[in-house]
Amino acid sequence: MIGLxxxxxxxxxxxxxxxxxxxxxxxxxxxxxxxxxxxGTAGFVAARLGSASGPQAGQLxxxxxxxxxxxxxLQVGAQGTAVWRTGSGATVAGVAAGAALSDFQNGRASGxxxxxxxxxxxxxxxxxxxxxxxxxxxxxxxVWNALGSASLRWQWTPAASVAxxxxxxGTAADTLRLADVSLALRVQAGxxxxxxxxxxxxGSLDGPWGAAELVWEPVPRLAFEVAAGRYPRDLTGFADGLxxxxxxxxxxxxxxxxxxxxxxxxxxxVTAHPRGDGRVEIRVRYAQPVRSLAIAxxxxxxxxxxxxxxxxxxxxxxxxxxxxxxxxxxxADGEWTVPDGAATVPDDFGGQVGVLMVGGEDPAxxxxxxxxx
Amino acid sequence: xxxxxxxxxxxxxAALATGAAAQERDVRAELAARGAPAAFVEQVGALVDQTRxxxxxxxxxADKALEGWAKRVPPERVVLALEQVRARLGDGRQAARGxxxxxxxxxxIAAAGEALGRGxxxxxxxxxxxxxxxxxxxxxxxxVAASLAAQGLxxxxxxxxxxxxxxxxxxxxxxxxxxxxxxxxxARGVPMSDVARRIMQGGGLPLPPMVxxxxxxxxPPSGVPRGPPITPPGKATGKKQ
Numbered sequence: 001m002i003g004l005x006x007x008x009x010x011x012x013x014x015x016x017x018x019x020x021x022x023x024x025x026x027x028x029x030x031x032x033x034x035x036x037x038x039x040g041t042a043g044f045v046a047a048r049l050g051s052a053s054g055p056q057a058g059q060l061x062x063x064x065x066x067x068x069x070x071x072x073x074l075q076v077g078a079q080g081t082a083v084w085r086t087g088s089g090a091t092v093a094g095v096a097a098g099a100a101l102s103d104f105q106n107g108r109a110s111g112x113x114x115x116x117x118x119x120x121x122x123x124x125x126x127x128x129x130x131x132x133x134x135x136x137x138x139x140x141x142x143v144w145n146a147l148g149s150a151s152l153r154w155q156w157t158p159a160a161s162v163a164x165x166x167x168x169x170g171t172a173a174d175t176l177r178l179a180d181v182s183l184a185l186r187v188q189a190g191x192x193x194x195x196x197x198x199x200x201x202x203g204s205l206d207g208p209w210g211a212a213e214l215v216w217e218p219v220p221r222l223a224f225e226v227a228a229g230r231y232p233r234d235l236t237g238f239a240d241g242l243x244x245x246x247x248x249x250x251x252x253x254x255x256x257x258x259x260x261x262x263x264x265x266x267x268x269x270v271t272a273h274p275r276g277d278g279r280v281e282i283r284v285r286y287a288q289p290v291r292s293l294a295i296a297x298x299x300x301x302x303x304x305x306x307x308x309x310x311x312x313x314x315x316x317x318x319x320x321x322x323x324x325x326x327x328x329x330x331x332a333d334g335e336w337t338v339p340d341g342a343a344t345v346p347d348d349f350g351g352q353v354g355v356l357m358v359g360g361e362d363p364a365x366x367x368x369x370x371x372x373x
Numbered sequence: 374x375x376x377x378x379x380x381x382x383x384x385x386x387a388a389l390a391t392g393a394a395a396q397e398r399d400v401r402a403e404l405a406a407r408g409a410p411a412a413f414v415e416q417v418g419a420l421v422d423q424t425r426x427x428x429x430x431x432x433x434x435a436d437k438a439l440e441g442w443a444k445r446v447p448p449e450r451v452v453l454a455l456e457q458v459r460a461r462l463g464d465g466r467q468a469a470r471g472x473x474x475x476x477x478x479x480x481x482i483a484a485a486g487e488a489l490g491r492g493x494x495x496x497x498x499x500x501x502x503x504x505x506x507x508x509x510x511x512x513x514x515x516x517v518a519a520s521l522a523a524q525g526l527x528x529x530x531x532x533x534x535x536x537x538x539x540x541x542x543x544x545x546x547x548x549x550x551x552x553x554x555x556x557x558x559x560a561r562g563v564p565m566s567d568v569a570r571r572i573m574q575g576g577g578l579p580l581p582p583m584v585x586x587x588x589x590x591x592x593p594p595s596g597v598p599r600g601p602p603i604t605p606p607g608k609a610t611g612k613k614q
């Protein structure tokens with residue numbers, strides 16, 4: 001029964017990857033200095049397929065590196081989860097699987113593959129994730145070993161753009177016994193996101209490790225990525241090393257056509273910005289040339305209020321709105337409409353209305369009045 | 374801080390009940406003041422009265438009538454829409470009761486009905502209500518999940534995002550910022566599938582670290598070749614040959 005569930009989860013992951021909703025190509029260079037004093041510089045091309053569909057998520061990475069002094073290396077990694085919510089509130093349980101493969105010119109392929117259950121328990125503003133996995137490892141000298149691991153992670157997301165992750169993972173393979181204690185931080189600010197992690201491996205392959213990564217996405221289909229770090233000796237027989245890499249990630253495909261059509265918020269033509277004085281600035285980007293533009297919604301019994309021109313194709317107004325969910329429509333030269341690209345729902349009359357969410361500014365002073373009519 | 378939270382909750386309740394705010398207004402007087410024909414005014418008023426008599430919040434009907442009249446929708450079509458809204462409210466109340474609320478507040482009924490009307494599964498509606506810390510949270514969560522779906526997020530992913538936000542102890546004030554976060558990512562070209570994943574990761578369920586694989590501190594990232602084997606490879610693993 002368990003085998004069937006695992007097989008089902010893997011099948012679901014495979015089908016998710018086959019219908020990848022994100023595909024990207026990374027072109028860059030890396031400089032690595034290994035623990036045994038050997039070092040190398042390589043240029044490489046990597047590809048990534050990612051998919052998240054409901055309770056399933058998966059990612060496949062593959063890269064080919066060419067050293068400037070000759071030789072090549074191939075690496076492939078895949079990981080995925082399929083989860084189910086349990087009947088007890090926000091707790092989820094599921095299956096996680098991961099695999100990695102390395103192959104060098106004139107060398108033997110090595111890698112690991114493991115699958116196992118996981119469960120996540122909400123703890124206030126954080127979550128506790130418990131997991132275990134069993135699988136196999138193939139060492140660089142071609143020896144197959146069974147491996148097993150167990151992990152405990154605590155994840156805390158104090159804000160939408162900041163996340164902490166602390167965990168401990170124990171791994172056993174053949175005669176190796178090792179544990180990793182880790183701490184990670186992930187932040188995002190506008191088009192820039194960064195991640196840093198550090199840890200200590202104790203036991204058979206002891207040593208510190210750490211990594212930092214910075215990604216800047218100046219435009220939708222392009223990202224600059226730099227990363228550096230130190231990785232430890234691993235259980236397939238590779239040496240530890242220091243590395244630095246930099247490159248460009250291109251997104252020639254940002255999801256299948258259906259997914260792109262399902263992304264009306266891409267252009268975000270109407271936005272709400274609380275000003276802190278009890279009013280919310282509504283900004284509207286309306287591409288079509290019009291003489292007048294007004295906004296109406298369920299906050300004022302659908303009474304159009306004129307918007308003020310605010311730059312090319314932009315209009316704005318400050319309204320006394322409390323945090324909440326609102327419906328709206330625009331009146332452009334007397335015609336009711338919703339701007340292209342807005343999040344909409346049917347209006348029950350055969351048309352559409354826009355959906356506008358107004359967030360709060362906690363802990364800033366809050367307005368002390370309900371929305372005015 | 375608690376006072377602030379309560380103030381927010383109160384404002385949210387007021388905002389969610391925008392339609393409910395209409396229930397306090399005299400929809401007959403408002404429609405008449407806007408030049409609606411008397412027969413239409415009376416038809417709408419009667420529907421609103423019947424809805425109230427059924428124990429359902431009449432605000433959404435009043436709001437829909439005002440919206441329809443403002444858009445110059447033919448009266449008969451407005452009345453049909455009001456019947457649809459009333460049916461959704463009934464479904465919403467049933468779902469709320471199924472979630473354990475014997476006498477669900479109007480905003481929860483309205484939000485549940487709206488969510489069901491937008492394709493949210495009844496089980497998901499009930500669970501979002503059941504697991505919400507407060508009734509205000511339930512109404513906000515339902516509205517936000519439906520809004521996230523309107524933005525292009527898969528409905529199940531939207532429900533999970535709200536569910537995770539509940540789990541992290543986020544109140545309505547934070548919930549209403551979720552759509553902005555989604556819009557921000559989408560505006561930068563991040564596909565909705567990836568947006569969903571990032572939100573879920575923020576919710577505490579990232580992809581697990583691979584055993585012995587690259588990334589997550591256990592090896593170099595994709596593209597950086599691993600170091601040469603410790604010589605001889607077999608001995609480094611402790612494997613006896």
